[in-house]
Amino acid sequence: MTVLPSPMRRALxxxxxxxxxxxxxxxxxxxxxDPWPNKPITLIVPYAAGGFADTRVRLLARKLGDSLxxxxxxENKAGAGGVxxxxxxxxxxxDGYTIGTGNLAPMAVNPSLMxxxxxxxxxxxxxxxxIENSPLVLSVGNEVKAQxxxxxxxxxxxxxxxxxxxxxxxGGAHHLSGEMFREQAGxxxxxxxxxxxxxxxxxxxxxxxxMMFEMGYSALPAIQGKKIHPIAVTSAKRLxxxxxxxxxxxxxxxxxxxxxxxxxxxxxxxxxxxIDKLNSELNAIxxxxxxxxxxxxxxxxxxxxxxxxFGAFIKTETAKWAEVxxxxxxxxx
Numbered sequence: 001m002t003v004l005p006s007p008m009r010r011a012l013x014x015x016x017x018x019x020x021x022x023x024x025x026x027x028x029x030x031x032x033x034d035p036w037p038n039k040p041i042t043l044i045v046p047y048a049a050g051g052f053a054d055t056r057v058r059l060l061a062r063k064l065g066d067s068l069x070x071x072x073x074x075e076n077k078a079g080a081g082g083v084x085x086x087x088x089x090x091x092x093x094x095d096g097y098t099i100g101t102g103n104l105a106p107m108a109v110n111p112s113l114m115x116x117x118x119x120x121x122x123x124x125x126x127x128x129x130x131i132e133n134s135p136l137v138l139s140v141g142n143e144v145k146a147q148x149x150x151x152x153x154x155x156x157x158x159x160x161x162x163x164x165x166x167x168x169x170x171g172g173a174h175h176l177s178g179e180m181f182r183e184q185a186g187x188x189x190x191x192x193x194x195x196x197x198x199x200x201x202x203x204x205x206x207x208x209x210x211m212m213f214e215m216g217y218s219a220l221p222a223i224q225g226k227k228i229h230p231i232a233v234t235s236a237k238r239l240x241x242x243x244x245x246x247x248x249x250x251x252x253x254x255x256x257x258x259x260x261x262x263x264x265x266x267x268x269x270x271x272x273x274x275i276d277k278l279n280s281e282l283n284a285i286x287x288x289x290x291x292x293x294x295x296x297x298x299x300x301x302x303x304x305x306x307x308x309x310f311g312a313f314i315k316t317e318t319a320k321w322a323e324v325x326x327x328x329x330x331x332x333x
Contacts, residue, residue, distance in 0.1 A: 036096050036274055040071040043264075044092075044100035046085025048078040052134075052217060052298075053262055057101055059294060060131065060264075063285045064278075081171060082106035083117060090119035094126075094269035099278065102127065102265035102310075104173060108317035112325045113171050113332050121318070125265045127310035128275055129282045130303030132295050133259040135235035136177050136213040137242065139228040143207050149232050149251035152211065156187035163189045163210040166200030170332055173260035174200065176321055177213035177234055179328040184253045204228055215260060216241065216299025234258040241299045261317075263303060263310050279307055 077085035092098035
């Protein structure tokens with residue numbers, strides 16, 4: 001057996017050590033050192049293509065893809081009032097490559113209407129940012145003898161159970177705003193659910209229902225065409241597109257505030273640096289002139305803020321609508 005001199009043994013050991021390290025690095029997962037994102041990002045929208053939520057998110061996705069250097073691909077997964085798509089977001093791998101929109105109904109309303117949902121909005125989803133608040137406009141048909149909220153309330157108290165309000169269905173922003181109005185004003189008005197907001201809006205113009213809390217972007221053409229009469233808006237401040245229409249609070253219901261809203265969420269467990277990166281990029285995008293105009297033109301209000309801000313907002317909204325649902329004894333038929 002040949003014994004190498006000590007200096008040669010040390011040199012050979014060092015060579016083997018370097019070779020072993022090189023081999024180990026060669027088999028280590030390549031993605032571990034890759035920066036995020038290094039491939040396309042999927043953004044799930046839990047509603048059908050072409051709708052209000054989808055249109056807004058497509059604009060944001062295009063700009064987010066440009067800023068991140070990777071495509072942001074929209075996938076529409078509609079069903080069960082947003083529950084189907086939101087569940088897919090919650091159950092996706094928390095690696096930053098699947099995110100989605102978090103909307104009023106599946107995030108803050110359905111937990112009270114659907115106790116057996118397959119996801120928990122608070123535990124299973126990580127808030128990233130609030131994108132926008134969309135106030136509603138309470139309008140009446142032209143044949144209704146009311147020019148103010150006080151007039152509407154007086155008519156309702158004069159003939160309990162006679163006035164009607166339309167909605168796109170049980171549990172939506174139209175419906176819940178009407179239920180909040182009923183409760184806070186202490187009146188008896190009848191809910192008439194439709195299979196879609198456009199059907200209710202058509203019947204409002206036709207005089208078949210008394211009133212409707214309608215999304216601003218949807219109500220504007222009919223208001224501008226004088227086919228319906230606006231009574232009040234549900235936001236804390238008046239809308240720039242309807243400066244002469246008072247808020248519900250100004251009109252006598254100081255606690256009334258209602259929005260349809262949406263934000264961006266990720267599966268719980270998504271690394272905080274990714275959450276922060278997305279939040280930073282989206283905050284910047286919300287200040288982009290094209291986005292600012294698109295949001296304002298539809299009567300909506302831009303969001304923004306931190307993930308914690310959005311998380312606190314979701315909890316507040318959940319508690320608020322849970323009270324309205326309980327007070328109105330609202331259930332899904």
